[in-house]
Amino acid sequence: MFRYYESKSITEKYRKYRPSYPPELAKKALRNFTEKKLEFLLDVGCGGGQAVNIFAPFFNKVVAIDPSENQLKEARNQNKFAHVEYKQGVAKNLPCEDDSVDAVTVASALHWFDRPKFYQEVERVLKPGGILIVFSYWSPKLIPICKNDDIENLTRIGSQIVHDAFSFGIRGISALEQIYSHGENKYKQIFSEIPLIKKRRYDIASKSHTWSLDDVKGFVQSIDGYETYMKNKASELSRLSEEERDAKLSELDYSEQVVHRLKETWGCVEMKSSDVKMKAIFNFFVIVGEKSE
Structure with a gap:
């Protein structure tokens, strides 16, 4: 498993120079589920909490996990929600009971996961009718x-x-080139492999910076x-x-x-x-x- 984005220096640069996720992204992803607040969101690979900030208002409880303590420290420092908990965890072993989660979100991280094991865990923890939301971007x-x-x-x-x-x-490192190709191709292969029904995808342009x-x-x-x-x-x-x-x-x-x-x-x-x-x-x-x- 590759473990990037974990040092203090890259955590700080990520916070400062990466784009924030537009709120309309969460609204679009949850468009069929916003009549009332959902109970439980699990955010996987949360990094500094950028994605949690746009999804948290739609849920009563949010748990966000990441393997990096540096990223979690950044996430906790910027957190403005009393119902959000950040803790250490990995995608192949989600810290939730069976059939307990309304939605699992993954922001710009799924291409790094052991995806077959992650999909098994998603199937285990999601409630019937629950949703997996994955999203990302490439270069500007x-x-x-x-x-x-x-x-x-x-x-x-x-x-x-x-x-x-x-x-x-990462040029010349075949395993990493394969990982990067998923993001560059807008998760086309990942869309096909996700073992859930009623799959759909959206393209969303952010405001310019x-x-x-x-x-x-x-x-x-x-x-x-x-x-x-x-x-x-x-x-x-x-x-x-x-x-x-x-x-x-x-x-x-x-x-x-x-x-x-x-x-x-x-x-x-x-x-x-x-x-x-x-x-x-x-x-x-x-x-x-x-x-x-």
């Missing part, structure tokens, strides 16, 4: 601001640069493979002096390379990264499946 569309030339072309090239960076750190190139760099550094890639490179260079190692790591830092390529593409090499502005648009997709009555 970047639209440069205050450019009078070919915005469409600049947007296409800039978006592709950050898209390529999303999976840069105003970013600078500093935000782009932070977003790249929040990607799970980035930190592991940089640590591996530091280990490979351990025989060099500290000064030589730092200089080499700076050259290998692909978050810096992304910023440089965007500056070149958008014709703003001389500008400070904080002054290069853009709109970042994330497109979310949602899958809902129901357990038979």
Whole structure:
């Protein structure tokens, strides 16, 4: 099992640079179940609690689990709901009684799970008629601001640069490439394999975020493979002096390379990264499946 997103540094970057989930995502996913509050929600792989925040108002009780104590600490610090409990747990062994849960949610994490075991656990803990809701997103569309030339072309090239960076750190690692492919393909295979009835999916566009190139760099550094890639490179260079190692790591830092390529593409090499502005648009997709009555 791969265990990313657990260090303190990547937890902080994830909180700061990843998009929040739009409230309409929860409303859309629960559209057939919002006549009254549901009793019990289990959020699996909760991270810093971003998804819990949009689903919690629809339930009387919420338990959110994650294997990372750093992520759970972040989630507890930002929690505003008295009926939400965060605790350590894993997807292959859900901490709930049989037939006890109205809904299970998974935000941007299902591709990391041992999915056959997770589906068995979902079938066990969901009440008859209960629902599994999974959702995620991929790399953003970047639209440069205050450019009078070919915005469409600049947007296409800039978006592709950050898209390529999303999976840069895992290239050549076949198991990780397979995991990443699920997100990039909007869970098309996962939709087919989910063993629940009445499956449906939605595409939801978030509101745009105003970013600078500093935000782009932070977003790249929040990607799970980035930190592991940089640590591996530091280990490979351990025989060099500290000064030589730092200089080499700076050259290998692909978050810096992304910023440089965007500056070149958008014709703003001389500008400070904080002054290069853009709109970042994330497109979310949602899958809902129901357990038979």
